[in-house]
Amino acid sequence: MSDDGLFQLGMDLEARHHEGADASFADAYAFDVPRSTTHTEDNDTTAPAANTQDDRLDHFIEREGVRCAGSHLIIDLYDASRLDDLPFIEETLKTCVTEAGATLLHIHLHPFEPTGVSGVAVLAESHISVHTWPEAGYAAFDVFMCGDARSEKCVEVLEQAFRPGRTSVSELLRGKEVA
Missing domain, CATH: 3.60.90.10 (S-adenosylmethionine decarboxylase)
Structure with missing residues (x-):
């Protein structure tokens, strides 16, 4: 795929380690992620992170009695x-x-x-x-x-x-x- 094709997909050929990934995991498995050139959605970074089950109910689903992503x-x-x-x-x-x-x-x-x-x-x-x-x-x-x-x-x-x-x-x- 050409550089232009990757750019259109929101990626380029330069890669970097995934920020926030466990360093030992990233180093052991060469976990590289392409740099994104896409527009990111506006996020309120001052809001507290969702960390309870109730906070995530709008994203997670229940199927046949199983809670899943x-x-x-x-x-x-x-x-x-x-x-x-x-x-x-x-x-x-x-x-x-x-x-x-x-x-x-x-x-x-x-x-x-x-x-x-x-x-x-x-x-x-x-x-x-x-x-x-x-x-x-x-x-x-x-x-x-x-x-x-x-x-x-x-x-x-x-x-x-x-x-x-x-x-x-x-x-x-x-x-x-x-x-």
Whole structure:
């Protein structure tokens, strides 16, 4: 990927150690994070940090009696159509965000030659990522959302949009062991 492509994604090629990471962990595993060139959201740094379970209830969810950070759906579409139509994919991602009740921050999609699209919709609640193989009729979507957002709503949107012959969905409950 070119420097320009990385810049458009909000990254550049220079890396630095992740600030706030445990030094021994960062040193042992060469934990480097690209320097971000993106705009950061306005945050009130004078507010006390949320450190009680009640403070985090608006972000954490409960699924089948399990408290977790969010639902991460792995969605595979087989024998699907319109997997090389970048504007259509962008509109479909926007529809997923709306139907799930999520908040869109940014979408970046990249077309490949001769075919295929890869990209991400960055959400306040996490993300939706996509990678397509039009020549095989296959698309891989990751839909991770926390809070009140309803990740499961995206499955129907994706099926209506891409008309797959078969859909496979797996759910991971992320952050189940967070105190």
